[in-house]
Amino acid sequence: MTPEETVWIVDDDRSIRWVLEKTLEQEGIQCRLFDSAENLVNLIDKEQPSAIISDIRMPGMDGLALLEKLQKDHPYLPVIIMTAHSDLESAVASYQGGAFEYLPKPFDVEEAVSLVKRAMLHHRNARPSTDDMEAEEEPQVDKEIIGEAPAMQEVFRAIGRLANSNITVLINGESGTGKELVAQALHTHSPRAANPFIALNMAAIPHDLIESELFGHEKGAFTGANTQRRGRFEQANGGTLFLDEIGDMPAETQTRLLRVLADGEFYRVGGHTPVKVDVRIIAATHQNLENLVQKGSFREDLFHRLNVIRIHLPKLAERREDIPKLARHFLSRAAEELAVEPKLLTKETENYLTQLDWPGNVRQLENTCRWLIVMASGREVLVEDLPPELLAAIPHEQPFASWEEALKNWVDSTLATGQKGILDQAVPKFERIMIETALAHTGGRRRDASLLLGWGRNTLTRKIKELNIDHAEQDED
Numbered sequence: 307m308t309p310e311e312t313v314w315i316v317d318d319d320r321s322i323r324w325v326l327e328k329t330l331e332q333e334g335i336q337c338r339l340f341d342s343a344e345n346l347v348n349l350i351d352k353e354q355p356s357a358i359i360s361d362i363r364m365p366g367m368d369g370l371a372l373l374e375k376l377q378k379d380h381p382y383l384p385v386i387i388m389t390a391h392s393d394l395e396s397a398v399a400s401y402q403g404g405a406f407e408y409l410p411k412p413f414d415v416e417e418a419v420s421l422v423k424r425a426m427l428h429h430r431n432a433r434p435s436t437d438d439m440e441a442e443e444e445p446q447v448d449k450e451i452i453g454e455a456p457a458m459q460e461v462f463r464a465i466g467r468l469a470n471s472n473i474t475v476l477i478n479g480e481s482g483t484g485k486e487l488v489a490q491a492l493h494t495h496s497p498r499a500a501n502p503f504i505a506l507n508m509a510a511i512p513h514d515l516i517e518s519e520l521f522g523h524e525k526g527a528f529t530g531a532n533t534q535r536r537g538r539f540e541q542a543n544g545g546t547l548f549l550d551e552i553g554d555m556p557a558e559t560q561t562r563l564l565r566v567l568a569d570g571e572f573y574r575v576g577g578h579t580p581v582k583v584d585v586r587i588i589a590a591t592h593q594n595l596e597n598l599v600q601k602g603s604f605r606e607d608l609f610h611r612l613n614v615i616r617i618h619l620p621k622l623a624e625r626r627e628d629i630p631k632l633a634r635h636f637l638s639r640a641a642e643e644l645a646v647e648p649k650l651l652t653k654e655t656e657n658y659l660t661q662l663d664w665p666g667n668v669r670q671l672e673n674t675c676r677w678l679i680v681m682a683s684g685r686e687v688l689v690e691d692l693p694p695e696l697l698a699a700i701p702h703e704q705p706f707a708s709w710e711e712a713l714k715n716w717v718d719s720t721l722a723t724g725q726k727g728i729l730d731q732a733v734p735k736f737e738r739i740m741i742e743t744a745l746a747h748t749g750g751r752r753r754d755a756s757l758l759l760g761w762g763r764n765t766l767t768r769k770i771k772e773l774n775i776d777h778a779e780q781d782e783d
């Protein structure tokens with residue numbers, strides 16, 4: 307727990323406040339007590355706790371009304387609602403209102419502590435945002451990274467080597483390859499693990515809001531800034547700030563970021579007092595930052611500051627051998643989340659999935675598995691059960707793919723199945739296609755076909771025999 311992390315407790319019953327406070331403080335969790343929801347609301351725009359425990363029935367504003375307000379203004383703040391044991395209706399209402407959990411009274415103190423810890427962890431891993439702009443995903447909590455392909459083993463080695471370090475890291479990789487997951491793993495294995503991991507995606511925020519999002523703002527700094535707000539840098543103090551799609555950061559923000567990295571302090575938008583922070587930066591991009599530097603859209607000095615250690619995440623199509631394991635993992639997780647029967651892929655389906663191109667990388671595979679859990683009817687998933695867009699994307703038949711690309715795909719997927727000596731398979735196939743097509747062009751005349759191919763007539767005859775090509779000699783006079 308970090309010193310800044312506090313849990314707020316609101317209950318009109320003094321003894322409940324007291325018992326919760328004592329129990330949580332024994333666990334090193336700081337508490338702040340409120341005897342009414344109104345008092346809590348008065349403070350929440352100025353300061354933020356890591357979690358709130360609120361009684362449901364209180365004079366004045368009750369727990370559900372408080373929950374509704376918090377859901378609107380601070381959607382990432384976990385709220386635990388205390389209800390009377392027998393009151394199923396209010397338990398349901400609190401879930402429907404977006405409560406993180408509900409705690410039936412009288413409660414077991416151990417249960418209360420474990421709930422609060424879970425809520426705090428959730429809050430730390432969530433992507434807090436007042437305006438909910440990039441809230442498209444569930445927060446990630448200690449997710450396993452799957453990867454047996456050599457390129458992923460390299461990534462794991464890098465995470466291992468960097469454990470216990472605070473060094474800046476730049477992660478490169480296409481969208482959906484797991485950049486955020488790796489950033490999180492770097493954080494979890496760093497000395498900062500107990501402090502916040504805060505993620506911010508530059509591409510998801512309108513440019514004119516990026517500065518206040520990063521650095522916070524003072525009350526009245528601009529229209530709509532009704533209260534002072536801490537930015538992501540402050541939220542990440544002591545921990546890690548993950549800046550996704552850093553290539554999309556506007557020029558003036560790049561300049562400010564560079565200054566923070568150099569000085570360790572910054573000003574809130576509209577502020578005059580410097581704020582000191584200790585934040586580790588992990589940046590990520592799908593773009594080639596060197597190119598952006600050359601084009602002049604990314605500052606070279608910032609690039610060098612970020613590019614201390616670089617980790618490259620391969621596209622899913624470059625590590626096809628991981629596809630079956632990833633698919634099994636996502637299928638079982640989706641089934642668990644939805645509390646339904648798990649599903650299995652047939653060997654044929656697994657092979658089919660392994661051959662696809664996956665332009666959306668691991669995220670696309672994950673979404674496909676969720677879709678299958680909901681939509682596929684049997685316990686076994688057949689090729690025909692796959693979503694129509696995947697069935698349409700039959701590998702190697704993309705109209706615009708060159709044959710070299712198609713060949714590359716074939717090499718990739720054949721190697722992924724562990725085969726060796728693959729030239730022995732490929733060369734005869736190649737020669738067969740050349741010969742059959744040339745013969746088709748010459749109406750079957752071998753002499754002309756040998757000219758088209760650039761072989762002597764005898765060589766062509768020998769090859770036709772060797773390759774067992776079904777071709778009768780034509781009368782060539």
Ligand SMILES: Nc1ncnc2c1ncn2[C@@H]1O[C@H](COP(=O)(O)OP(=O)(O)OP(=O)(O)O)[C@@H](O)[C@H]1O
Nearest residue numbers: 450451452453480481482483484485486487668669
């Ligand atoms: N190797 C992996 N093992 C298990 N899950 C993975 C792996 N890689 C990615 N995922 C999952 O795929 C999804 C996308 O990953 P993530 O958000 O980390 O990608 P990203 O590269 O940061 O994408 P973007 O650049 O679009 O934000 C997440 O749900 C993540 O948990």
